[in-house]
Amino acid sequence: MTTTGGIEPQVPAAKKKNVFSRVAGVLFAPAEAFGEIARRPDILAPLLLIVALGYVSTLLVVPRFDQDAYAAEQASEVLRKQPGTAAADADRMGRVVAASTKVGLWLAPLLTIVICAVMAGLYLFAFRLMAGEGTYTEAFSVMLYAWLPFAIGGIIMGIVVLARGSFSPMEAATLVKSNPAFLVDLKEQPALFALLSSFDLFSVWMLVLLVFGFSAVSKLPRKTSAIIVLVLWVCYALVKTGGTALMASLTAP
Secondary structure (H helix, E strand, O other), X not given: OXXXXXXXXXXXXXXXXXXXXXXXXXXXXXXXXXXXXHHOOOOHHHHHHHHHHHHHHHHHHHHHEOHHHHHHHHHHHHHHHOOOOOHHHXXXXXXXXXXXXXXXHHHHHHHHHHHHHHHHHHHHHHHHHOOOOXXXXXXXXXHHHHOHHHHHHHHXXXXXXXXXXXXXXXXXXXXXXXXXXXXXXXXXXXHHHHHHHHOOHHHHHHHHHHHHHHHHHHOOOHHHHHHHHHHHHHHHHHHHXXXXXXXXXXXXX
């Protein structure tokens, strides 16, 4: 249709959605949401949201972290694996581990951003190798929004800890029972525990979102996107399991 004089009418530009609209879209209509994110990527808003949600779960968990009990548990583990260690040395090592773990809990939400930044680069590299399109800004934006399931999982874990009244980092992977790792003992079968913990509901949810997100960014079919995402995840699971097995063998009595 033309107006008088043959001038085409201007179509008003679609209004950019705010971060909360995008979050709702990612969780409930990922195909449409990631299409819009690929056209107009943003980083600051989802980054701040993930850090904020991370610290909400941290504030629920850290006050219920029994540092003394965890230190004693770690000291006992040192004596089990290294029977010749003096009790005082084992106690000191346990306290160092417990203190470091508490610091790590406070830093975890910030470290999440570093992890997302690195993963965005790795995924972008893999998709570009397969003749996909996309920029790092688009990939980073997709990664941040795809990380939302982990942020939700952290809040759920915080609620579980709040209900229980105590928290041990040794239980972190199985508190919510969202993966089959609770079926094995971490101390007795660390490699199998690491492998099973990779089959996590929130991890699968994130992978599904990554398929939609990187398909939109790379302009590759979703089937191709799913293959790339799955291959990278399998590599991660194998490295995680192998690294855990190696550490266990090095510290075995």
